[in-house]
Amino acid sequence: MIEQPENSASSAATNQAAAFSLDTLGDGLIALAPDGAIVSANKEASRMLRFGRNADLGDLGSITKDNDGWSALRAAVLAGRSGDFAVRAAEGQPLMATTRHASGSSEIRWIVLRDIEAFAYRQNRVFNPKQEGASRFMSSEGTRPDFQVQRQLCPEINRLLNRGERATRQGARVLITGEPGVGKTEIARFLHNSISDSRDPFYLVNCASAGEVELSEMLFGTPGDRTQGFLGQTNGGTVFLDEVAELPPAVQVRLIGYLEDRKRRDEYQPASRHRQSRIIAATNRNLKELVAKGQFRSDLYFRLAVIDLKVPPLRDLAPLVNHLVDRFARTINQRRHAPVIIPQRIREILSDYSFPGNIRELHNIVQRIAVFIDDADGLDEIMGDLLSPMSIPNDSAMQELSGAATLDLRSEVRRFERALIDKAIQVHGSKRKAAKALGVDIGTVVRKTAPTTQAPSSKQSPDREKKV
Numbered sequence: 103m104i105e106q107p108e109n110s111a112s113s114a115a116t117n118q119a120a121a122f123s124l125d126t127l128g129d130g131l132i133a134l135a136p137d138g139a140i141v142s143a144n145k146e147a148s149r150m151l152r153f154g155r156n157a158d159l160g161d162l163g164s165i166t167k168d169n170d171g172w173s174a175l176r177a178a179v180l181a182g183r184s185g186d187f188a189v190r191a192a193e194g195q196p197l198m199a200t201t202r203h204a205s206g207s208s209e210i211r212w213i214v215l216r217d218i219e220a221f222a223y224r225q226n227r228v229f230n231p232k233q234e235g236a237s238r239f240m241s242s243e244g245t246r247p248d249f250q251v252q253r254q255l256c257p258e259i260n261r262l263l264n265r266g267e268r269a270t271r272q273g274a275r276v277l278i279t280g281e282p283g284v285g286k287t288e289i290a291r292f293l294h295n296s297i298s299d300s301r302d303p304f305y306l307v308n309c310a311s312a313g314e315v316e317l318s319e320m321l322f323g324t325p326g327d328r329t330q331g332f333l334g335q336t337n338g339g340t341v342f343l344d345e346v347a348e349l350p351p352a353v354q355v356r357l358i359g360y361l362e363d364r365k366r367r368d369e370y371q372p373a374s375r376h377r378q379s380r381i382i383a384a385t386n387r388n389l390k391e392l393v394a395k396g397q398f399r400s401d402l403y404f405r406l407a408v409i410d411l412k413v414p415p416l417r418d419l420a421p422l423v424n425h426l427v428d429r430f431a432r433t434i435n436q437r438r439h440a441p442v443i444i445p446q447r448i449r450e451i452l453s454d455y456s457f458p459g460n461i462r463e464l465h466n467i468v469q470r471i472a473v474f475i476d477d478a479d480g481l482d483e484i485m486g487d488l489l490s491p492m493s494i495p496n497d498s499a500m501q502e503l504s505g506a507a508t509l510d511l512r513s514e515v516r517r518f519e520r521a522l523i524d525k526a527i528q529v530h531g532s533k534r535k536a537a538k539a540l541g542v543d544i545g546t547v548v549r550k551t552a553p554t555t556q557a558p559s560s561k562q563s564p565d566r567e568k569k570v
Contacts, residue, residue, distance in 0.1 A: 128146065128217075128313065128315060128316060129146060129214055129215060129216050129217075130143070130144065130146040130147030130148075130149075130150045130151075130197075130213075130214070130215030130216075131143065131144045131146070131147055131212065131213070131214060131215070132144075132147050132212070132213040132215070133210050133211070133212060134179055134210065134211040134212070134213065135209070135210070135211075136180075136182075136209050136211065137180070138176060138179055138180055141210065146215070146313060147213075147215055149313060150191040150197065150215055150217070151191065171187060171188050171189035171190055171199075172189050174187055175187040175189060175199050175201065175213070178201055179201055179211050179213070182203070182211075183201070184200075184201050184202055184203060185200075185201055186198060186199070186200050187199045187200075187201070189215075191215075191217075191311070196218045197215050197216060197217060197218060198215075198216045198218055199213055199214070199215055199216075200213070200214040200216070201213055202214065217311060217312055217316070246288070247285060247288050247292075247429075248425075248429065249263060249292055251425060252422060252425070255421040255422055255425055256419050256421055256422055258414050258418070258419065259414075259419070259422075262289075262411055262412075262413065262414075263289070263292065265409065265411060266278075266289065266292075266293045266409070266411050267293065267296050267297075269408070269409040270293045270296060270297050270380070271296075271297060274408040274409050275381055275382070275383070275405065275406055275407070275408045275409070276290075276293065276382050276383075276408070276409045276410075276411055277346075277382075277383050277384070277385070277389070277406050277407035277408075277409070277410050277411070278290060278382065278383070278384040278385075278411045278413060279384070279385060279386070279389075279410060279411070279412050279413065280386065280412060280413030280414070280415070281386055281413075281415050281460055282386045282459065282460065282462070283416075283459045283460030283461055283462030283463060284413040284414070284415060284416065284460045284461060285413065285460075285461050286344070286384040286386075286413060287306065287342065287344060287384070289411070289413060290340070290342045290344075290382045290384060291304060291342075293340075293382060294339070294340040294342075294380070294382070297380075298338065298339060298340065298380075302337075302338045302339040302340070303335065303339035303340075304339060304340050304342065305332040305335075305339065305340070305341045305342065306342045306344060307320055307321065307332065307341060307342065307343055307344065308344045308345055309343055309344065309345045309346055309347075309348045309349045309353075310344075310345040310348040311345075313350070314350040314352055314353060317349070317350065317353050318331075318352075318353055318356065319331060320332055321333050321341070321353070321356075321357070321360075322334070322356060322360065332379070333360060333379050333381075334379075335379075337379070338379070338380075339379060339380065340379070340380045340381075340382055341379050341380070341381050341382075342382050342383075342384070343381065343382070343383040343384070343406075344384050345384070345385060345386075346383040346384065346385050346389075346406065347385040347387040347389060347392055347398060349398075349402075351399075354398070354399045354402050355399070357402060358399065358401055358402050358405065361381075361405050381406070383406045383407075389403050389407065390403070415457065415460055416457040416460045416461055416464065417455075417456045417457050417531075420453065423452055423453055423464070424449065424453070426461060426464055426465075427444055427449065427452065427464070427468055430464070430465050430468040430469075431443075431444055431468055431472070434468065434469065434472045438472070442471065442472045442475050443475075444468070444471060445481070447485075448471065448481070448484070448485065451485060452464070452467070454531070454532030454533075454534045454535060455531055455532065456531030456532060467484065470484055471484060519550055520550060520551070522540070523536060523540065523547055523550055523551055524551070526539050526540055527547075527551075533547045533548060533551070
């Protein structure tokens with residue numbers, strides 16, 4: 103072992119070079135003290151776990167306490183054991199965490215974090231370079247939505263899918279927007295299937311789950327070994343860019359170049375036999391605001407968002423709730439000896455619930471019910487969670503009262519009532535619970551939140567005009 107002089111310039115330069123080299127790794131690397139305190143972390147680990155590089159790192163428990171699978175890993179670190187663990191990053195993507203001890207007398211523990219999807223892509227590229235479709239990143243093979251029934255139940259879903267189908271057939275790029283958990287990936291898959299055959303691949307790329315290098319390799323391939331990325335492999339299929347707002351700036355620039363090159367090829371080679379890939383993007387963020395702040399390129403936005411499909415949240419699609427509950431329950435019952443039956447009381451609560459997590463949350467709720475169906479305390483816990491009030495970030499409904507105030511007392515009273523009712527619905531998650539909190543019957547809340555009707559005809563008597 104070569105020892106370097108302490109406090110030497112060469113030693114400092116070597117340490118800086120080593121730190122820089124660790125930041126170029128595609129895997130996350132964390133150094134821990136024996137008590138679990140984080141000593142250092144490279145750039146990729148900081149991105150995966152969403153903590154600042156220069157801030158006080160704290161210990162492993164404080165950084166990862168809300169993420170899945172970390173308790174077993176932390177226990178292994180504290181016990182001095184090595185092993186492999188399945189964990190989840192801050193954004194929910196699956197990781198493989200490997201714990202190791204430094205050799206010699208050092209008591210430093212190491213954790214290597216590897217993105218499963220990115221590793222699977224690189225592995226397939228090396229061992230199966232000619233195997234089509236083997237590296238597809240498909241969403242979980244859970245319950246596929248029955249859009250035929252959903253279209254019959256909800257006119258909003260029918261209009262959205264009709265618009266998406268027309269856009270896809272005409273070659274217009276689609277941007278799917280909506281809150282987390284509304285089913286943007288499934289809608290993208292539906293649009294892909296509406297125009298593709300079974301041989302056409304569907305590649306799902308989560309732009310928030312990989313770094314700049316991995317995303318570039320996934321999409322464009324590696325020029326050095328002449329491997330094609332997803333955009334070159336699809337040949338008539340679809341590349342779905344989920345969480346497109348998280349695309350690194352360098353990848354945004356490269357994607358713009360790809361789209362421009364493809365446009366020129368289409369103009370000069372209209373009869374080309376090569377079937378171009380289709381790009382569908384999705385995000386739960388407001389891309390227009392990000393463009394205005396300089397955080398997303400406007401030229402890429404206008405190329406991706408030819409048609410903006412806004413997916414409504416589940417709370418605005420009440421007829422879907424019972425249909426989804428039954429569909430999720432049928433899937434769960436395939437793995438049970440005795441079928442689970444969702445109690446009517448819970449169905450009634452769900453019909454009034456606001457679902458901040460949308461369809462994904464409803465799926466989780468049905469799974470919890472299946473686990474606790476024979477446990478009265480467990481069911482009471484679920485019902486308590488569903489009945490608890492929601493927290494809202496601000497009181498904008500009340501703040502709007504002073505914006506357009508008039509001197510008409512009756513108008514201002516109606517405005518105040520409506521704002522108060524709207525706030526109660528926001529806080530409590532449904533009109534029924536809002537009515538209970540306000541001390542009025544549900545009919546009053548429904549009547550006062552109904553759309554404003556047309557003004558009375560001039561033939562109406564003065565007495566009737568005065569009645570409110």
